[in-house]
Amino acid sequence: MTRSFRKAQIRDPRRSTPQTHVLQEGEAVRLSQRRCPKKEDVPGKCTDSHCIGKVMVVNWRRPQLNPFIVLMFIHLESESPGIESHSRSATTTPRRVLLDTGADFNLVSHDAYAQLDAEKKPYQGLVHSIGGYSELESTVFLRWHFRVPGSKSVRTSEHNAPFHILQKGSDAKFDCIIGRPWILENWTEFLALVEDNRKKQAGTDDNLKA
Numbered sequence: 213m214t215r216s217f218r219k220a221q222i223r224d225p226r227r228s229t230p231q232t233h234v235l236q237e238g239e240a241v242r243l244s245q246r247r248c249p250k251k252e253d254v255p256g257k258c259t260d261s262h263c264i265g266k267v268m269v270v271n272w273r274r275p276q277l278n279p280f281i282v283l284m285f286i287h288l289e290s291e292s293p294g295i296e297s298h299s300r301s302a303t304t305t306p307r308r309v310l311l312d313t314g315a316d317f318n319l320v321s322h323d324a325y326a327q328l329d330a331e332k333k334p335y336q337g338l339v340h341s342i343g344g345y346s347e348l349e350s351t352v353f354l355r356w357h358f359r360v361p362g363s364k365s366v367r368t369s370e371h372n373a374p375f376h377i378l379q380k381g382s383d384a385k386f387d388c389i390i391g392r393p394w395i396l397e398n399w400t401e402f403l404a405l406v407e408d409n410r411k412k413q414a415g416t417d418d419n420l421k422a
Contacts, residue, residue: 279409284309284388285367287355288329304356307387311402315391320375321384325352332377339378349379358401361408368401 285304307324319339325332332350339346351374360366373394378384395402 277409277413278310279406279413280311281386282309282311282358282405282409283307284356284358284390286328287357287370307356309388309390310386311395311405312389313392313395315389316393317391318373318375318394319384319389319391320352320354320377321387322349322378322380322382323384324387325375325377328352328354330354335376337376339376346382347379348376350377351375352377358405361404371398 283306285306288303288305305327330352332352335348335351337348339348353372353374355370355372357370358368360368371394373390375388
């Protein structure tokens, strides 16, 4: 009995072997049943050789959430002297920002700056990245805040920092980039923002598995 069982497990080399696919990061698998072309009304019951393997593996790539990309809310109103920061009612604009531990300074795209009513100061310099060099046009001082992780309305403390403005026509992947100096000074808040994004990604993964 044992020998005959083992022989039954040996595949005929003339038959096609199943393809093995190594999943890359960000990929998942989804199973779907293939209906027999001869017996559409009874899927999975056909024993014809061409119907072997009625369960197909379909690879699909789910969107990945970069935990270092967050929303910053830039304040459009200028500060009113004599009014405390926490009581001011400022108009803000949300911007997509990359928290980049490898950047030496903060950057804002020309298009994002053009929509802000903020005074800029001349500055000449170059930014070196993987794509090459980009020229800096000037510098602007911005005020902004983030949202408290896990909340849709509660804001963090206010931040102030200079941002270098990329020249018009520069290929900017983000509205803003916040570099290492701010991250090191606000390490706790940085970790909270990144961890919140990781939890959101984990929640997305759990929903896909359900």
